[in-house]
Amino acid sequence: MEMKLDLEHTGVLLFDLQIGEADETHTHDYFQLSVPMSGNLLTYHNHKELKLENNQSLLVPPGDIHQHEAYQNQKRIMLISFNEDIVQKVYEDRTGDKLHSIDFSPIQHVSTNLVHKAKSLIQSASFHGVEEAMNLEEEFTSAILDHSMGSHSQGWHRNDQLHYTNEPHIVHRLIEFIHDQYYNQLSLEVMAMHMNMSKYHLHRTFTKHMGVTPVNYLHQIRLKTAVSLLLQSKYDITQAAFEVGYRSLSTFNRAFKNVYQQTPSQYVKNHRFK
Structure with a gap:
């Protein structure tokens, strides 16, 4: 069963791949985090094979070629998407600085907290409407930056020193x-x-x-x-x-x-x- 939510700056997609099935090789004009929801997942990033363990996810930038494949059994996958505009805004609001570049490590640890927030975003749209979910985009992006490693990390977490x-x-x-x-x-x-x-x-x-x-x-x-x-x-x-x-x-x-x-x-x- 597929669940999909497309907002102005972010999105969440939950879908299944049957055994041996793969989606088409593709690119996006936004960042995308691929999270395995049911065991290990075979992925391809710029034609390089990457086997994700169940505690790993793949974060690809705009323009990079990628693909997902269910190589042992049926796979459930969560895709979290977000664009540069929302990252810049949320980062600047928190730190007072601008990001000169936005880069992420391709392999990230899966955060159960982030997965829960993504599911909550879908539920909010279902129960209260897409407009309500759009009000949560900045909070959702903050969670993405909290639980990912990249060029933002040092400045993003520097404010924690204040506490x-x-x-x-x-x-x-x-x-x-x-x-x-x-x-x-x-x-x-x-x-x-x-x-x-x-x-x-x-x-x-x-x-x-x-x-x-x-x-x-x-x-x-x-x-x-x-x-x-x-x-x-x-x-x-x-x-x-x-x-x-x-x-x-x-x-x-x-x-x-x-x-x-x-x-x-x-x-x-x-x-x-x-």
Whole structure:
């Protein structure tokens, strides 16, 4: 089932490709972010083959040739489009500066927050009309710039420095980042790089306000999600562990037992059918 929304400066398209099916090789006069919604996706960018993992997306600039192909099974794909005008406006409104060039890294990490905002944009248009959705274009573009890497990143995030004396703001931003990226290989160093802060300052500030360290908070989010998967689905313990971001089953088991005082298998046995 295809869902499509075309606004003045942005757009969202959700569509399916059947096994072995590919769309036509094509270009656009706007930026386009291709997000796999159902596993890995085979893409071609300027005739170069790129296999996107389920946590990767492809961002192509205007004029670049690209194509999508369902090479193993049916694929659901989200396409997010936006033009240079809206990027320039949103960037200037936030920073007070103009972007001299607009370039993005071709391979981006998938942001669940951005995907949710794209779906919300479609829902807003469906329930309240396209005019209402158009009022959200700048907010949507801000989310795109928040969750993408490119020539805008340094200036875009520089304003975050203004909030560094506002510790609740720091904590709130890190919580959002952890919830958005918990399934990836996060560490205190990665968190500090994202926040553009020292590990020490970030660790101290977060622990002061939350009562737990950033890494322990990450474990909490991962474990709560794992419990939900184990009790409400057919995931086995190994699948659940890797789904929520653990790369070692022993690390998952140890973290689980520290929180729930029993192993994952014991917990499932005691709770799944209650």
